[in-house]
Amino acid sequence: MENTKNSESSGSAINVNENEQELQNNIEKLVTALPQENSYHFRQYKYNGTWFPSFSIRGVISSQLLFQADESDIFLASLPKCGTTWLRALIFSIVNRGRYKPKDSPLLFKPPHDLVPNIEIDHFRDGLPQNLEQLSRPRIFTTHVPYASLPNSIKASNCRIVYVCRNPLDTVVSYWHFLNSMVKNNNASARPKRIDDEFLNEYCLGIQAYGPFWYNTLEYWKVSLEKPESVLFMTYEDLKEDPIFQLKKLASFLGFQFSAEEEAEGLIEEISTLCSLGNLKSLEVNQKGIRLSIIPVSAYFRKGEVGDYVNHLTPSTVETLNKLVEEKFAGSGLVFKSKLITGE
Numbered sequence: 001m002e003n004t005k006n007s008e009s010s011g012s013a014i015n016v017n018e019n020e021q022e023l024q025n026n027i028e029k030l031v032t033a034l035p036q037e038n039s040y041h042f043r044q045y046k047y048n049g050t051w052f053p054s055f056s057i058r059g060v061i062s063s064q065l066l067f068q069a070d071e072s073d074i075f076l077a078s079l080p081k082c083g084t085t086w087l088r089a090l091i092f093s094i095v096n097r098g099r100y101k102p103k104d105s106p107l108l109f110k111p112p113h114d115l116v117p118n119i120e121i122d123h124f125r126d127g128l129p130q131n132l133e134q135l136s137r138p139r140i141f142t143t144h145v146p147y148a149s150l151p152n153s154i155k156a157s158n159c160r161i162v163y164v165c166r167n168p169l170d171t172v173v174s175y176w177h178f179l180n181s182m183v184k185n186n187n188a189s190a191r192p193k194r195i196d197d198e199f200l201n202e203y204c205l206g207i208q209a210y211g212p213f214w215y216n217t218l219e220y221w222k223v224s225l226e227k228p229e230s231v232l233f234m235t236y237e238d239l240k241e242d243p244i245f246q247l248k249k250l251a252s253f254l255g256f257q258f259s260a261e262e263e264a265e266g267l268i269e270e271i272s273t274l275c276s277l278g279n280l281k282s283l284e285v286n287q288k289g290i291r292l293s294i295i296p297v298s299a300y301f302r303k304g305e306v307g308d309y310v311n312h313l314t315p316s317t318v319e320t321l322n323k324l325v326e327e328k329f330a331g332s333g334l335v336f337k338s339k340l341i342t343g344e
């Protein structure tokens with residue numbers, strides 16, 4: 001029987017047994033027919049109710065068709081700028097602590113993105129799977145795709161998914177800084193000094209990479225309540241407040257619980273220090289290099305504060321965003337913390 005899968009939004013069927021060229025052509029046809037917006041920095045495509053940036057839409061579609069989950073896989077899901085880099089480093093260190101002590105960690109020599117790649121951007125970027133064979137088990141992946149748009153093989157498995165979210169006001173500020181540090185904008189004097197209205201309007205309309213943010217977050221939130229053994233919902237703010245407690249919770253969820261000896265030896269604190277913003281930012285490997293031809297690796301490590309938005313948003317923007325968040329998350333039980341937490 002033919003193995004034909006539906007690419008969910010358009011209803012057009014793509015045959016996964018087609019040769020590579022045909023598959024890529026069909027994905028291309030599908031992408032061309034999607035609703036598109038030229039948003040703040042790149043073109044976005046609306047697919048399955050979500051805005052996907054031009055550099056990941058093909059990877060999203062092809063990974064839906066071709067990615068085969070393994071029961072031991074671990075997925076770190078998030079919206080950009082919510083703490084993905086931090087969680088990459090933490091999950092990698094927890095899971096691989098039998099192989100590497102913190103002082104010998106590969107994190108000292110490689111950026112977290114290279115150790116924990118993203119499915120749709122790194123492995124399926126051009127429509128075909130790349131570099132999946134060489135990964136050690138358990139495989140750890142990141143994804144920005146909302147739960148409903150994950151490859152079915154992930155949803156049908158018992159894989160563990162960790163979702164990290166962050167209060168939307170700090171996220172939008174972080175996102176703004178990030179976009180403005182991209183290589184094409186690296187002339188510091190030409191960068192806008194203040195977050196502009198066009199960018200904020202798009203964010204409020206949900207036109208942001210992998211947004212609307214409320215849809216992406218609420219989906220994982222709901223699944224985490226229904227299937228807490230499969231989805232762990234974490235927040236950037238909780239991690240800042242009590243990293244040790246959160247690390248223990250994360251390790252237990254992943255099936256890599258810390259032993260009493262490890263705790264007594266201070267291993268949890270060591271991992272927390274290794275993965276801290278101050279430490280990762282100070283490493284040469286995270287100060288040089290360009291990711292995806294356009295993003296300086298250093299742009300992933302900025303200030304890492306909770307409540308930094310007060311330094312960048314006007315009181316009226318804060319009010320507008322707070323109202324939007326209240327409205328979109330009403331009745332969900334999800335409440336964001338945004339009081340100032342600075343330092344490591």
Ligand code: A3P
Nearest residue numbers: 081082083084085086174276277301302303304
């Ligand atoms: P700020 O821009 O507010 O400083 P992502 O990794 O999802 O792209 O998120 C980037 C945000 O996480 C940035 O926030 C960045 O500074 C912060 N960050 C990166 N690594 C971190 C770490 N190890 N600990 C805490 N925050 C970190």
